[in-house]
Amino acid sequence: MAQIAFQNVSYRRGGKEIVKNLSAEFAPGDFVSIVGPSGSGKSTFLRLCCHLISPTGGKILFHGKDMLRENPIEIRKKIRYCFQEPVLWGNTVEDNVAFPYRIRNRKADREKIVSLLSRFHMDESCLTHDVKSLSGGEKQRIALVRTLLFEPEVLLLDEATSALDADNAELVEKEIYRLNQKGVTVLWVTHNDAQSRKYANRLLTIENGQIQSREELK
Ligand SMILES: Nc1ncnc2c1ncn2[C@@H]1O[C@H](COP(=O)(O)OP(=O)(O)OP(=O)(O)O)[C@@H](O)[C@H]1O
Ligand SMILES: [Mg+2]
Numbered sequence: 355m356a357q358i359a360f361q362n363v364s365y366r367r368g369g370k371e372i373v374k375n376l377s378a379e380f381a382p383g384d385f386v387s388i389v390g391p392s393g394s395g396k397s398t399f400l401r402l403c404c405h406l407i408s409p410t411g412g413k414i415l416f417h418g419k420d421m422l423r424e425n426p427i428e429i430r431k432k433i434r435y436c437f438q439e440p441v442l443w444g445n446t447v448e449d450n451v452a453f454p455y456r457i458r459n460r461k462a463d464r465e466k467i468v469s470l471l472s473r474f475h476m477d478e479s480c481l482t483h484d485v486k487s488l489s490g491g492e493k494q495r496i497a498l499v500r501t502l503l504f505e506p507e508v509l510l511l512d513e514a515t516s517a518l519d520a521d522n523a524e525l526v527e528k529e530i531y532r533l534n535q536k537g538v539t540v541l542w543v544t545h546n547d548a549q550s551r552k553y554a555n556r557l558l559t560i561e562n563g564q565i566q567s568r569e570e571l572k
Contacts, residue, residue, distance in 0.1 A: 355418050357382045357539055358403060358433075358508065364411035365398055365563075372398045374563040375412070380508075380541065385534045387550035388543045390560035396543045397438055399560060400510045403541065404433040431458075434506035438513050438543075440497035442485040447496055450485065454503045463503075470499045473529055475522060490517035498526060502533070509533065511542040515549070527552060 356379035365373040372395050380386060388396050401407045402414060405426045414421045421429060442450050451471075455462040468478045474495040488496065494517045501509070511530065515523035523546075531553040534540045544550050550557055557569040 356380060356415070357384075357417060359415040359418075360402075360412070361415065362412035363402060363409045363414060365395075365402060365407065366410045372563050373402065373409075376564055377412075378558070378565060380539060382507075382539055383534065383537050384556065385531075385540045385554045386542070386556045386558060387554040388541060388558050388560060389545070389547075389550050390566070392545075394560045395563040396560050397512050398563075400435055400512055400541065400543060403508070403510055404435045405429045406435065431504070432506060433508040433510065434501045435510040436497055436501050436512060436514050438516075440490075440493040442488070442493055442496060445484060446481065447483050447485060447488070448481040450496055450500050451481070451503065454500060458504070466503065467499070470502060474499060474525060491519070491522060494518060495522070495526070502529075505533065505536075506538060508539040508541065511540065511544075513543055513545060516545070523549070 358380045360376050360378045363373060363376045364371060376399070388399065390396055398407070402409055405421050408422055416424060416429065443453070444450060451467045452462045471477060471480065476492070476495060485493070494514065498514060509530070515526050518526065527549065530540055530542070534553065542554070551571060554571050557571055558565055559567045
């Protein structure tokens with residue numbers, strides 16, 4: 355059974371059909387790159403995948419069950435979405451990395467936080483930094499750390515390395531690939547052609563709200 359299945363999914367907003375009758379299936383452990391022109395509906399597709407928005411037509415199944423009938427908060431613990439524009443909250447980096455523990459009523463695991471920060475070339479000292487003072491690339495990496503502190507079943511990445519230099523982008527790619535090797539399903543929207551083909555097993559091109567092509571990569 356597919357982990358996530360789109361069955362003739364449409365999404366209409368403001369008189370415009372942004373996603374049109376889209377069908378696709380994703381299996382556990384898939385690594386799928388999603389490419390396509392700006393405005394074609396890629397971010398909308400990811401938002402549908404984690405029930406941040408609901409389809410206006412068709413169905414999305416998660417493990418065979420209609421996603422609309424599941425608790426969206428529980429869905430989003432399992433299917434984690436890393437936004438195209440990273441949104442940090444509170445005042446400090448610590449407020450952000452403590453958040454995943456807070457919503458699970460658990461004490462923040464400082465050792466794990468510091469270890470994950472170091473994987474992304476950041477150290478403990480950044481925990482007290484004001485989020486308003488961070489660069490775009492730092493914000494992107496903190497948002498990733500916040501997303502990855504609890505391993506998701508499915509990871510949705512929306513241009514997750516767009517603000518990073520080549521070295522940091524490679525660190526992120528390797529970390530995501532490592533998670534994928536452990537079984538995490540990855541759906542990654544990227545405008546970077548080399549990145550789209552590096553680790554993925556499938557490449558989907560979305561154009562005009564529809565899947566325009568599907569390519570098996572390995
Ligand atoms: N909430 C909304 N209300 C109205 N229109 C929207 C909404 N969200 C997205 N759109 C429109 O839907 C289209 C697809 O947007 P989307 O953000 O999914 O594109 P994208 O493929 O992710 O583009 P990019 O590569 O630039 O990030 C765009 O024309 C956008 O303006
Ligand atoms: Mg987008």
